[in-house]
Amino acid sequence: MKIVLGITGGVAAYKAAELVRRLQQEKLDVQVVMTRGAREFITPLTFAALTGRKVITEMFGAEDAAPANVESAIEHIAVAQRMDLLLVAPATADILGKFAHGIADDFLSTLYLATKAPVAVAPAMNVNMWEHPATQENLATLRARGVHVVEPDEGYLACGMTGAGRLAATETIVKKVCAVLGLRRDFEGQTVVVTAGPTCEDLDPVRFLTNRSSGKMGYALAEAAVRRGAHTVLVSGPADLQVPEGADWVPVRSTEEMRSAVLERASQANIVIMAAAVADYRPVAVQAQKLRRGAERLTLEFEPTPDILAELGRASATGHDQRILVGFAAETGGVAENARAKLARKGADMIVANDVTQEGAGFGTDTNIVTLFFRDGREIPLPKLSKFDAANRILDHILEIQERSH
Numbered sequence: 001m002k003i004v005l006g007i008t009g010g011v012a013a014y015k016a017a018e019l020v021r022r023l024q025q026e027k028l029d030v031q032v033v034m035t036r037g038a039r040e041f042i043t044p045l046t047f048a049a050l051t052g053r054k055v056i057t058e059m060f061g062a063e064d065a066a067p068a069n070v071e072s073a074i075e076h077i078a079v080a081q082r083m084d085l086l087l088v089a090p091a092t093a094d095i096l097g098k099f100a101h102g103i104a105d106d107f108l109s110t111l112y113l114a115t116k117a118p119v120a121v122a123p124a125m126n127v128n129m130w131e132h133p134a135t136q137e138n139l140a141t142l143r144a145r146g147v148h149v150v151e152p153d154e155g156y157l158a159c160g161m162t163g164a165g166r167l168a169a170t171e172t173i174v175k176k177v178c179a180v181l182g183l184r185r186d187f188e189g190q191t192v193v194v195t196a197g198p199t200c201e202d203l204d205p206v207r208f209l210t211n212r213s214s215g216k217m218g219y220a221l222a223e224a225a226v227r228r229g230a231h232t233v234l235v236s237g238p239a240d241l242q243v244p245e246g247a248d249w250v251p252v253r254s255t256e257e258m259r260s261a262v263l264e265r266a267s268q269a270n271i272v273i274m275a276a277a278v279a280d281y282r283p284v285a286v287q288a289q290k291l292r293r294g295a296e297r298l299t300l301e302f303e304p305t306p307d308i309l310a311e312l313g314r315a316s317a318t319g320h321d322q323r324i325l326v327g328f329a330a331e332t333g334g335v336a337e338n339a340r341a342k343l344a345r346k347g348a349d350m351i352v353a354n355d356v357t358q359e360g361a362g363f364g365t366d367t368n369i370v371t372l373f374f375r376d377g378r379e380i381p382l383p384k385l386s387k388f389d390a391a392n393r394i395l396d397h398i399l400e401i402q403e404r405s406h
Helices: 012-023 043-050 075-084 092-103 109-112 128-129 133-144 170-181 216-227 255-264 308-317 335-346 387-405
Strands: 002-007 029-033 086-090 119-121 155-156 162-166 191-194 231-236 247-251 271-274 281-284 303-304 324-331 350-355 371-374 380-381
Touching: 002 012, 002 109, 012 029, 012 043, 012 086, 012 170, 012 308, 029 109, 043 231, 075 109, 086 092, 086 109, 086 170, 092 109, 092 119, 092 133, 119 133, 119 170, 128 133, 191 216, 191 255, 216 231, 231 255, 255 271, 255 308, 271 308, 271 387, 303 380, 308 324, 308 335, 324 335, 324 387, 335 350, 335 371, 350 387, 371 387
Parallel strands: 002 029, 002 086, 086 119, 191 231, 191 271, 231 247, 271 324, 324 350
Antiparallel strands: 155 162, 281 303, 350 371, 371 380
């Protein structure tokens, strides 16, 4: 979704840089518009670097551009039609007055009149300016027109006075944006542990056993959980992926390391999602020296690795731990019967199963095709989705399980 962030001329303009980063963490596409006053406090280059986009500063292009072209002259119309939300933070008394009275003398004020998208403002100013009847009347007018107002905080102000007028906290502004856009924060207050990627079991100092898991599904789950407000712990085997901003990343390599990391954190978790492709077997003995080519055949002895999902399931069954437990089943056939058997055997609340031989559902893809299996016998097949969208659908059903259990 596309957000236009309008920055006006107040001391709090520097806080907009942090706000841009937080909006980006919510996977929002941010376009910055700056008034002349804003540029007295912070440069457009800062926001161009953060967003990777041109910062709009003039109604008709650069001041030294002659003549102004048609594209720049109607840019406010194009931007107004493309955006999903106009957010002004900080919003000065001046811009509030312009918005309230329909004054369009720069790009931002003209953009406000030209858009039908939702508008939110986060005022920041001197306490006397904030409390002045003119400012309050302008705010009342804007509220009556449906503009969302993020009330300023109280405290010590840059002018040396104390009172209302400080720009609201970044998290408060982001929550308002998410609420206006219908983005959910429905996992707030919950801790979610997600495992991702493969595990590796050493054969000798240079060789190991692993699998084809890229970790993309687990990382998508962690990212979705973060965006929906959860304290998210990502326990990951080797994966060449960017860690979602806001997640606590715990890198591991072997199944035993993953077991230790998960069990250490599971007691504090409301939800554990075991999306990792954990190795089922490991060598009984790791060779101290590199295995050399010699005989025509090589025989190695293997033993089962710890079954982390089953161990967590047993703890839940005995009442020692109360949490939602979700497992994954990557199958090459017999998806339903294998998933049902795994659901019963592991003591999970849900199994997410897929046929990895199916196009668009295998390892390393950006999409997935999964079926959700529940204890009550329900089976819910999901269509082919991006792994991030599939992650959100899985989280939706986890919430449903929680609601049913209460």
